Amino acid sequence: QLWQLDHDHFLHPWTHHDSFGKNGSLIMVEGSGAYIVDSNGKRYLDGIGGLWCVNVGYGRQELIDAMTDQARRLSFSNTFVDMTNVPATRLAAKLAELAPGSLEHVMFSTSGSSAIDTAVRLAHYYHSRRGEKQRRHVISRRNSYHGSTFLGISVGLRDGDRTPHFQYLSDFIHHLSAPYPYRRPAGLSESQFTDYLADEFEAKIAELGAGNIAAFVAEPIQGSGGVVVPPPGYLQRMREITRRHGILFIADEVVTAFGRIGHWFASQSEFGIEPDIINCAKGLTSGYLPLAATIYSAAIHEVIGAPDPDAWFAHGFTYCGHPVCCAVALANIELIERDQLLDNARKVGDHFEARLKELESLPLVGQVRGKRMMMCVEYVADKASKAQLPDSLNISKRISDVCEANGLLVRPVGHLDILSPPLIITIAEADFIVDTLGNAIEEVSRGLGAPAR
Secondary structure, eight states: OHHHHHHHHOOOTTOOHHHHHHHOOOOEEEEEBTEEEETTSOEEEETTHHHHTOTTOBOOHHHHHHHHHHHHHOSOOOOSTTOOOHHHHHHHHHHHHHSSTTEEEEEEESSHHHHHHHHHHHHHHHHHHTTOTTOOEEEEETTBOOOSSHHHHHHOBOGGGOOTTSOOOOSSEEEEOOOOGGGOOTTOOHHHHHHHHHHHHHHHHHHHOGGGEEEEEEOSSBOTTTOBOOOTTHHHHHHHHHHHHTOEEEEEOTTTTTTTTSSSOHHHHHHOOOOSEEEEOGGGTTTSSOOEEEEEEHHHHHHHTSOOTTOOOOOOOTTTTOHHHHHHHHHHHHHHHHTTHHHHHHHHHHHHHHHHHGGGGSTTEEEEEEETTEEEEEEOSOTTTOOOOOGGGOHHHHHHHHHHHTTEEOEEETTEEEEOOOTTOOHHHHHHHHHHHHHHHHHHHHHTTOOOO
């Protein structure tokens, strides 16, 4: 009955109607720790961490208590103009403490999608208040994902996100090459590839005019676009270019923040840059409630907060700084600190990354890449040429189906299987993920007539 109700009434994100019409949904009913259970009682290790987000695991009583206590005390508070609430105030201060450098001001929203809208509008507002209203262009990268609002989906550019049945903004949004070392132009070393990407950025700035560009948007590690870790020095080069041309650097850390690769924020701790704006969501509440934050620098705030009786930052949402969501985020951060989950993400994540690399010996595997608890396996038809398998083969879904049958959830995306387990997993659970995925790849490989090794 539940399957039928879902099938008949629930339009899911990224629905493929042909397959959904035949197969419907896998219905989940409960979760504990790193595991979830479906409506038939089958238990799975959640190798996806919900959707990059259940960092502290399922069923954490500390977060449940924070949620219920705050709902009992104050279930909602309007934060428009000059009203606030205690959890939102404390969370803003905590994020200012954790964020790098001078990023000490926060606007809340409900998702990574709304956070990117906030960041771009903030960039436009900042430049206009400085007297440079013409700075409206936004530069992003191919293979990127920045949410699914009209603006967010337009700023991103990932093959699976564009369809001729939707419209996209294009007059002020531009895309550079993805910093994708595995598929870099032939003949270039990684350092030469970094030079190539920096030169491309400079050329785009020259084409548009630096004085017309508001912001550059980048995920430190491209997530849904294939867990693409940029080549060495790339982000530092891009940051130097933005600073030199007065362009704001927006780091989209919706996935990488709150421990996914072992740091509160990846921009500075992993890649050595201090952006002007950081977006975060997902791990901010470990997915227990919808909450996002756009954290921005003191330099931006000095400009937008300058006296002007006619200046209003006319942007925001009903649920900005929702007290229950903010209370859960505070409890989530406290839990991450208390249980030393950043340390666990580094320790177990390093083991997980090394074990997954072993799968590169399999003939279908072109590359295993990522960082710690943010990993990806890319499948190819031929290792030497890196030629992709036909889309009709649906290789990642075939492999993920075998994993699912054996008690593991992985996320199939085109010719990739993506892994982002809860930060609480043990060495043994990391080994289970790798062994189960490896066996699934071998089983599917045999079915295709390819040698197992």
